[in-house]
C-alpha cells in the first residue's frame with residue numbers, strides 16, 4: 001500500500017496575504033500575490049524521496065464570494081505548477097473545493113460534499129491510489145484541516161506559531177513538518 005501526505009495550500013505551501021479591504025489575512029486573490037513559502041519545495045522533495053505521494057487539498061471559496069475569478073485561480077495554479085516542475089516535484093492530484101455555503105455566485109454556493117473538514121477528497125485519493133491512511137498525514141494551518149485529517153484516519157500536523165488544535169503534532173512550517181513525518185517513519 002502507498003502512503004500520502006495531504007497538504008493544505010494557503011498558509012502551508014504559499015503565504016497568506018493581508019488585504020486592506022477586509023482587514024484580513026487571506027488566500028491570495030491574484031497571481032502576483034502568490035508566493036511559495038521558504039523551504040517548501042525542499043520539504044516536498046524530502047517527502048517524495050521517502051516514498052510519500054503528495055496531494056494538495058484546498059478550500060478555495062474566492063470565486064463563490066466573487067473575490068477572484070476562475071482565470072485568477074488558473075494563473076495561480078500555473079505559477080505553482082511551474083515552480084513544482086522546475087524543482088522536479090510531482091503532486092499526484094490537486095483537490096480544490098470552490099464552493100462556499102454562503103457564497104454569492106449561485107453555481108458555487110450552498111452545501112457541498114467536498115469542503116474541508118469533509119474527508120471527501122482524502123477518501124477519494126485513498127481509493128484511487130491505494131493509500132494506507134494509518135501511514136499517511138495531513139498538514140494544515142486551520143482547525144478544519146486537522147478535523148479533515150482526523151475524519152480520514154490520517155495523522156495530523158498543525159502549522160502555526162501557537163496552539164496545536166487537537167492535532168498530533170505542531171510545526172512552524174512545512175520544513176519542520178517534513179522532519180516530523182520522516183522521523184515518525
Ligand SMILES: [Mg+2]
Nearest residue numbers: 008010011141
Ligand atoms: Mg490554510
Ligand SMILES: [Zn+2]
Nearest residue numbers: 097099112115
Ligand atoms: Zn466543495
